[in-house]
Amino acid sequence: MNDSGSTVDxxxxxxxxxxxxxxxxxxxxxxxxxxxxxxxxxxxISKIISCCQGKTSDNFLxxxxxxxxxxxxxxxxxxxxxxxNFPQLEVVYEDCQMIKLTAPYIPGFLAFREAxxxxxxxxxxxxxxxxxxxxxxxxxxxxxxxxxxxxxxxxLGVLLDTPCIGVAKNLFQVDGIENDDDHQLKIKQLSKGxxxxxxxxxxxxxxxxxxxxxxxxxxxxxxxxxxxxxxxSAVELVYKCCKHRVPEPTRQxxxxxxxxxxxxxxxxxxxxxNKGKKKQRTKTTKHSNSECNPVDNVEELFEDTCCLFxxxxx
DNA sequence: GCGACAG
DNA sequence: ATCTTGTCGC
Numbered sequence: 001m002n003d004s005g006s007t008v009d010x011x012x013x014x015x016x017x018x019x020x021x022x023x024x025x026x027x028x029x030x031x032x033x034x035x036x037x038x039x040x041x042x043x044x045i046s047k048i049i050s051c052c053q054g055k056t057s058d059n060f061l062x063x064x065x066x067x068x069x070x071x072x073x074x075x076x077x078x079x080x081x082x083x084x085n086f087p088q089l090e091v092v093y094e095d096c097q098m099i100k101l102t103a104p105y106i107p108g109f110l111a112f113r114e115a116x117x118x119x120x121x122x123x124x125x126x127x128x129x130x131x132x133x134x135x136x137x138x139x140x141x142x143x144x145x146x147x148x149x150x151x152x153x154x155x156l157g158v159l160l161d162t163p164c165i166g167v168a169k170n171l172f173q174v175d176g177i178e179n180d181d182d183h184q185l186k187i188k189q190l191s192k193g194x195x196x197x198x199x200x201x202x203x204x205x206x207x208x209x210x211x212x213x214x215x216x217x218x219x220x221x222x223x224x225x226x227x228x229x230x231x232x233s234a235v236e237l238v239y240k241c242c243k244h245r246v247p248e249p250t251r252q253x254x255x256x257x258x259x260x261x262x263x264x265x266x267x268x269x270x271x272x273x274n275k276g277k278k279k280q281r282t283k284t285t286k287h288s289n290s291e292c293n294p295v296d297n298v299e300e301l302f303e304d305t306c307c308l309f310x311x312x313x314x
Numbered sequence: 315g316c317g318a319c320a321g
Numbered sequence: 322a323t324c325t326t327g328t329c330g331c
Contacts, residue, residue, distance in 0.1 A: 147319090
């Protein structure tokens with residue numbers, strides 16, 4: 001009688017069902033794309049940084065992407081692509097759309113769940129409103145702070161050939177970087193907005209930085225390079241975009257996607273709130289059959305995703 | 315083997 | 322990611 005834990009169980013179940021061949025394939029894809037990753041500032045980034053430092057004044061566009069989920073649903077979600085002007089930080093473009101996620105969430109493989117959907121939205125923007133194509137995108141998740149040095153921000157950056165910055169709200173423990181007592185101590189030593197400390201991996205490489213993004217938020221965010229931007233530029237730019245803990249591009253994307261879900265599915269959520277009685281194991285007459293069944297066929301689940309990377313067949 | 319694990 | 326209450330502050 002553990003109904004409440006079912007969603008968690010289901011997620012764990014999915015992960016354990018994932019065939020090694022698929023993970024291997026995904027790892028190979030990551031390694032392949034990683035060769036195209038660029039870790040220096042693009043010319044646009046250099047201009048924006050100059051603007052930050054008051055050396056020039058100009059207008060720039062910064063993108064933010066985020067995905068919000070339908071409660072208790074691991075497939076249906078709303079993706080948002082937002083563009084803000086900089087340094088004003090006003091929303092100049094927003095696009096929300098319902099999506100279906102084909103792959104499950106697996107730490108280290110987030111890109112295979114989200115990247116291609118975000119890519120589609122970016123292409124839509126490029127096609128319909130090219131004047132709003134941003135010079136850089138902030139991504140929910142990590143860049144090179146990743147088990148294989150190629151997180152979602154890198155992945156999306158390479159796919160779009162656009163500068164991307166990874167902004168994570170939680171530390172992904174990678175390459176010896178742990179959320180231990182020492183880490184917690186360093187966090188306590190971040191006394192004001194703009195303070196940072198380096199996240200140093202085993203090989204003494206700096207994989208990212210923890211940034212206290214504003215005075216009012218003691219918990220840092222974790223910045224790492226995605227593509228075509230250096231870590232220091234990324235940190236500076238993110239900090240300039242922080243009215244709150246989460247930088248505005250990402251935050252606006254989060255707000256807009258949740259709002260979209262609330263308007264579309266709000267009533268159904270209300271139903272679930274009416275729990276004068278306990279669990280409503282009643283038949284959800286909508287799809288009483290296997291249609292809404294979670295995952296009993298893994299191959300079916302991965303069919304679409306796999307096709308994306310099947311181009312290498314002889 | 316055990317724990318950790320972006321969203 | 323999502324759930325959840327009140328509370329403190331600009």
